[in-house]
């Protein structure tokens with residue numbers, strides 16, 4: 001017989017993503033609705049180890065659904081990789097009688113939860129929160145839509161000045177292991193080339209096509225590069241292009257952490273609310289050690305240990321569309 005969930009802890013871990021606050025709000029208010037006590041854990045697993053934990057109520061999450069970042073703060077906690085760190089974390093949960101844990105984060109945070117769940121008697125539920133959308137098993141991760149829209153807005157602005165000066169622009173977007181932000185923002189802004197970690201960059205092919213465009217006076221060219229592209233990011237691409245296209249005017253812009261902030265989009269608020277609600281429902285019905293995802297607009301519960309990066313899964317059709325539309 002499963003133990004009744006009476007006290008839930010919630011934390012955000014890893015890189016923050018817009019919509020995490022909406023997810024916290026949903027977890028807190030669904031718990032309160034069910035008469036379950038709920039505790040906010042500060043700075044992810046770090047706060048769990050350091051006992052930085054406070055009780056939350058419905059009002060604790062007022063006026064946050066529209067805010068980026070995370071009111072619980074976040075961290076990438078090395079100590080939690082060690083058994084000693086996890087033991088301290090468990091002791092802090094135990095002393096408060098917390099018997100369910102909601103982890104809002106990416107695959108790294110979920111891997112921590114798997115180990116924790118194996119060693120200690122604490123049911124864990126993950127909520128997929130990362131701007132990179134690099135977790136297999138869910139069509140959405142909280143923050144991706146906002147990050148892509150931020151990138152699109154910035155690239156549109158760059159396009160104005162790029163066009164005015166007949167320049168080549170190389171814009172680097174986030175995505176250490178995954179190219180979804182680059183692919184989606186690149187397609188949406190009409191990029192001529194999109195370089196992503198999932199595919200080997202064919203620099204010779206890109207140079208040949210830029211030279212051909214130069215011959216026919218198509219001088220405005222947008223290249224969107226994911227930071228984790230195998231060629232080494234925007235600065236490396238610039239070095240090579242400057243050498244091979246001496247007549248071209250080339251500029252670089254690295255968008256960086258601007259993509260992680262800002263008010264979450266409507267989609268991110270919706271999926272965060274839905275996932276937060278279902279995370280608590282799952283704990284209650286005994287569906288443990290899974291993370292909450294959405295596939296084909298239906299809730300999906302994927303074992304935490306299957307939360308692997310979706311590297312290499314970008315569809316060939318997208319790549320073809322980029323090529324055809326960029327001519």
Ligand code: F6P
Nearest residue numbers: 015130131132174175176227260
């Ligand atoms: O995981 C999200 C992400 O934004 C990646 O795209 C990026 O490489 C990384 O986090 C940056 O992390 P940090 O803010 O710790 O430098």
